[in-house]
Amino acid sequence: MKDKIIAVMLSIIMTLNFFDVIADISLGVPFWHIVEESIIVLVSALGALYLIADIRARTRHMATLKEKLTISDNQLKNISQEMKDERLHYSEVIAKQFSQWQLSESEKQVAMLLLKGLSFKEISGVRETKEKTVRQQASSLYAKADVEGRHEFSAWFLEDFMAD
Structure with a gap:
């Protein structure tokens, strides 16, 4: 659950910074500032994607484990x-x-x-x-x-x- 909250927070940070970068471009903010905020958007996106992939992998692993336990229990019925x-x-x-x-x-x-x-x-x-x-x-x-x-x-x- 904690990982999901962090992924959502990173997604929010990424989204808000993305719109800030767009606003900064239209306002003529210095290039270095736009690059800096773009890096924040990129790092936030990568962090969120990594966490989401990790959550999915763990969920699949646990589902597989539960399935194996069920199969094992079913095999025991045949002894x-x-x-x-x-x-x-x-x-x-x-x-x-x-x-x-x-x-x-x-x-x-x-x-x-x-x-x-x-x-x-x-x-x-x-x-x-x-x-x-x-x-x-x-x-x-x-x-x-x-x-x-x-x-x-x-x-x-x-x-x-x-x-x-």
Whole structure:
């Protein structure tokens, strides 16, 4: 949202300066002043275009990520009943552990997405929250789980599957 506001502000600056340049030309203002204001128009336009392109790219990336998660969920529907039962059991074990750690609902959502391998940026896009919020929730859940970070957190749930 912040990027959109900045892009709009840059567009307004560009537009106002553009009309100022036109007025200055008709008033016979010195050439150096017209060049200076033209540079402001150009830089504002480039900044706005860059932000708009970046916003579109991030939006496409998040849409793709959501689509991949949906596809992944659909693929899980095609697994055998035994695998479904085991997956359900493991999900219950994870949920029970989250409850023992007394994670909030938001922390539980972040924790599950971390276990699925998503980055903080991807999680913030999927949950439609700020990345800073996701980082704070992750830090809180790491503290409650008494682990140092995302790798140790994931390993906590996977180490029992590793052969000795």
